[in-house]
Amino acid sequence: KFTYSILAKGLCMNGQINEALKCYKWMLEKDLVEDGFAPNILIDYLCRTKNIAGAKQLLGNMFVRGLIPDTVTYGTMIDGYSKAGNLDSAVHVYSDMIKVGKNPNVVIYNALLDGLCKRLSVDAGKSLIDALKSADCFDVVTFNTLLNGYCISGNVDEALHLLVDMRKEGISFNHVTYNILINFLCKLGLIQQAKEVMEIMIAEGLTPDCVTYTTLITNMSKKGDAEEIIELHDCMIVRGVMPD
RNA sequence: AUCCGUAUCUGAAU
Numbered sequence: 565k566f567t568y569s570i571l572a573k574g575l576c577m578n579g580q581i582n583e584a585l586k587c588y589k590w591m592l593e594k595d596l597v598e599d600g601f602a603p604n605i606l607i608d609y610l611c612r613t614k615n616i617a618g619a620k621q622l623l624g625n626m627f628v629r630g631l632i633p634d635t636v637t638y639g640t641m642i643d644g645y646s647k648a649g650n651l652d653s654a655v656h657v658y659s660d661m662i663k664v665g666k667n668p669n670v671v672i673y674n675a676l677l678d679g680l681c682k683r684l685s686v687d688a689g690k691s692l693i694d695a696l697k698s699a700d701c702f703d704v705v706t707f708n709t710l711l712n713g714y715c716i717s718g719n720v721d722e723a724l725h726l727l728v729d730m731r732k733e734g735i736s737f738n739h740v741t742y743n744i745l746i747n748f749l750c751k752l753g754l755i756q757q758a759k760e761v762m763e764i765m766i767a768e769g770l771t772p773d774c775v776t777y778t779t780l781i782t783n784m785s786k787k788g789d790a791e792e793i794i795e796l797h798d799c800m801i802v803r804g805v806m807p808d
Numbered sequence: 809a810u811c812c813g814u815a816u817c818u819g820a821a822u
Contacts, residue, residue, distance in 0.1 A: 566814095611815095643816060644815090671816045675817095678817065743819070744817080747818065775820085
């Protein structure tokens with residue numbers, strides 16, 4: 565189950581979807597598909613490549629073969645729909661999973677939250693997170709998602725307030741939290757402050773990653789201080805972060 | 809044995 569599922573995933577990452585599907589069919593013949601693990605990988609790939617129709621078909625095929633969609637299957641479809649801009653269908657999949665008695669976990673809610681913030685409104689996202697807090701169902705991704713929503717809509721006050729709230733709820737910032745803030749500061753034209761936040765991040769024991777550096781370099785390029793850009797580039801190399 | 813191995817948040821490209 566694992567060996568051939570991961571092989572199928574590798575084929576997908578190579579863009580060889582037909583080979584991946586062949587691999588899956590072969591697994592079915594050999595009775596190696598006992599649950600959602602293998603089909604979830606293919607459904608996810610189809611969603612990421614915006615082939616929602618294909619993903620739906622594969623999902624339908626699971627039922628035909630008596631395979632029960634699991635929480636990951638539902639999460640994959642919810643995220644796929646919402647990233648494709650179809651929030652209604654995402655919510656519909658969510659109701660389906662409730663109907664069949666599957667318990668949504670924090671990943672499901674985070675996917676919905678991201679969809680709400682990006683496709684509907686941050687206010688809708690705020691309402692959801694309030695409910696999640698009462699239900700004690702949240703993690704660092706939940707907060708990062710809403711934080712990014714506030715940043716995208718330029719809501720500085722709410723963003724800052726959310727950071728305080730995060731601490732209050734006992735959620736530590738991670739590298740993504742910092743990357744969101746650094747990107748936001750850059751977008752506000754506050755490059756120097758963005759670099760300071762990177763220093764805070766390091767002081768907090770977190771390691772800037774490729775996204776951190778690319779964010780800073782991209783935004784500094786718009787101003788054209790070549791010296792500083794090269795310095796930052798060399799800095800990332802020295803610290804062992806590979807540019808992509 | 810334990811751990812890891814499929815879904816959710818950030819940059820760039822389109």
